[in-house]
Amino acid sequence: MEDRTLSPRPQTALSYAFAAALGVALVAFLFPADFLFPRAGMGWAPQGDAAQHAIAQRYFIGDAWRWPPLLARNILPPEGLNIAFADGIPALALPLKALRGLLPEGFHGIGLWYAIAWVMQPLAAVWCLRGAGERRLLPAVAVALAASAMPAFINRYGHAALTGHFTLLVALGLYLRLVGAQRLRLWAGAALCAVGTLLVHPYLAAMVLALLAAVPATLLLRGERGWGAAAAGLAATAAAVGATMAAFGYLGAAGDGGFGDFALNLLSPVWPWRSWFLGGLVGAEVDASGHGGWEGYNWLGLGLLAGLLVLALRVPRQVAGTVRRHAGLALVLAALTLLALSFRVGLGGAVVLDLGPAPGFLEQFRSSGRFFWPVGLALLIGCIALLARLPRIGPALALAVGLLQFADAAPNRAALRDWAAARPPWTVEAPALRALLAGAERLTLLPSWPCVPKADPLGDHARQLQVLALAAERPVPANTMYVARWRGARSACGDAAVIAAPLAPGELRVILPGARDQASAVMPGFAEACAPVGEILACRLGR
Structure with missing residues (x-):
């Protein structure tokens, strides 16, 4: 019972x-100190996407301020690297760059971002629930616990920026407040939320804009006059995002395509992979695409599913009434679900509906399964709010x-x-390479990223990331980088001319x-000029 x-x-x-204490406690439990606060010279190697993000931030923090503001010209010369295209979390990288004189050598904020996300997740959930009109203590404790335990949120390890699910809770909280009253300060907050989320990750920003678009839609479907003002607020918010994209160099970027390769499976929300109670029933994520089910992983959690079942059995009319009052949001969530399912709809291990090639603009969203995240969070907030209103209990x-x-x-x-505590060894000779890089003015790494075949039978992609992680500790200007998106056509392999060129003074060719x-x-x-350093060769003049 609630303490009245x-x-x-x-x-x-x-x-x-409570929400803040829960977040801090979870950070302390989950993440070692050297994970949260890295520095140069550490004895373990970053892996996969996490290595890419750390490299991008280190090069950006170590470079001069430039325009566009996210450009690091000390990698991928002469154009340089926009760290947004390597998921370097500009929202955190920018203030860290401003404070770089106070940071230890080789510091990056990728580990720190996990701490921010895990503290903000329960706090944002409480704030969002209060927007639904529920301000009592026990429901707040409930939503903080449940939001910090949403499986799709926890399972984003390895990709730091995408743990920023709290931005979706903030956007959902803004929706709940804006459908009640059109206030300029709320729309200013919405614009700040959308722009800030863009600087975390564009996928999350698209979801935030979708949730905010539900405001005029709901008001219009209710027949309320405020929908026009809401549409103007949404347009101003979208314009702010567009202006930021133009100013910060986002426009004109493209990725590998493949919309639907990493989609939501129809069974994903009820597929209990990594459920403590039901996980023994399944052995892996559900997948029909052949690309694995990680990006489409959206198990809702046993608590949320149980709560939804109670509501369906006890108060179905109240549930239906809530959906009608928030019809615009319901339509947006339905559209996001369809987008998450993609044009090739999977049910278990089979594709049950194939609509053929998707429109070209959807190719920007290869990992479409992510678009179910706002749906899960909206179900959570609605579930806790409606349960809390049941009489007595x-x-x-x-x-x-x-x-x-x-x-x-x-x-x-x-x-x-376990992932955060893992200390994978270097597969390259890190001490020897650090010594060579200390005397180098620039690094030429061959093969460059576009020249490594996708199958990569030699493991050069992993070696690339490790050599670049070592070079980024100073950072030493480098010729290549693994990026998620790029401008124009993807660079063709141009290593032949680079290999045939003589070494330059100060160059370290790996x-x-x-x-x-x-x-x-x-x-x-x-x-x-060349000598073996483990399985690789290091070449320089006058060695």
Whole structure:
């Protein structure tokens, strides 16, 4: 039962205090200190996408200020790298660059971002629930627990920027407030939210704009006059995002395409992969695309599903009434679900509907399964808010749902903790390369990223990232980088001319196995300049 002896103000303070304490406790439990606060010279190697993000931030923080503001010209010369295209989390990288004189050598904020996201997730959930009119303590505790245990949120480890699900909760909270009153300060907050989310990750920004678009849609469907003002606020918000994209160099970028390769499976929301209670029923993510089910992973959690079942059985009319009152949001969430499913709809291991090629603009959203994230969060907020309103037992029942959701997510938290605590060894000779890089003015790494075949039988892609991670500690200007998006046509392999050129003073040329035979055949002074460093070759003048 809810404690009615507390006045609203103490309940508010206690709600946010619990959410903050929960987030801090989870950060302390999940992430080691050297993960949160890295520095140069560490004895373990960053891996995969996390390595890409850390490299991008290190090069950006170590470079001069430029225009566009996200440009790091000390990598991928002469154009340089826009760190947004390597998921370098500009929203954090920009203030870190401003503070770089206070940071340890080789610091990057990728680990720190996880701490920010995990503290903000329960706080944003409490704020969002209050927008639904529920301001009591027990429901706030419930939503903080449940939001921090949403499986799709926890399972984003390896891709730091995409853990920013709190931005979706903030946008949903803004929707709930804006459908109640059109206030300039709220739309200013919406614009700030959308622009800030863009500087976290464009996928999240698209979801935020979709949630904000539900404001005029809901008001229009209600027949309320405020829909025109809401449409103007949405247009101003979208314009702010567009202006930021233009000013910060986002426009004109393209990726690999493949819309639907990483889609939502129809069974994903109820497929209990990594459920503490039901996980033994399945052995992996569900997938019909042949690309694995990680991007489409959207198990809602046993607590949320149980809460939705209780509502469907106990108060179906109230649920239907809520959907009608928020019809614009319901339509947006339905559209996001369809986008997440893509044009090739999977049910279990089979594709049950294939609509053929998607329109070209959708190719920007290869990982379409992510678009179900706002749907899961909206179901969570609605579930807790409606449960809490049940007579007598409502707040206690909401708390039970939050506790069940939190307990059910234990395997997901364990997987994240193991990943954050892993200390994979370097597969390159890190001490020797650090010594060589200390005397280098620039790094030429061969083969460059466009020249490594996708199958990569030699493992050069992983070696590339490790060599670049070492070079980024200073950072030493480098010729190549693994990026998620690029401007114009994807760069063709142009290594032949680079390999055939003589070494320049101050250049360190690192030859990976995939370029060894070509270098030995055509590189001037190869025998005199190059020496093995483990499985790779390091070449420089006067070695």
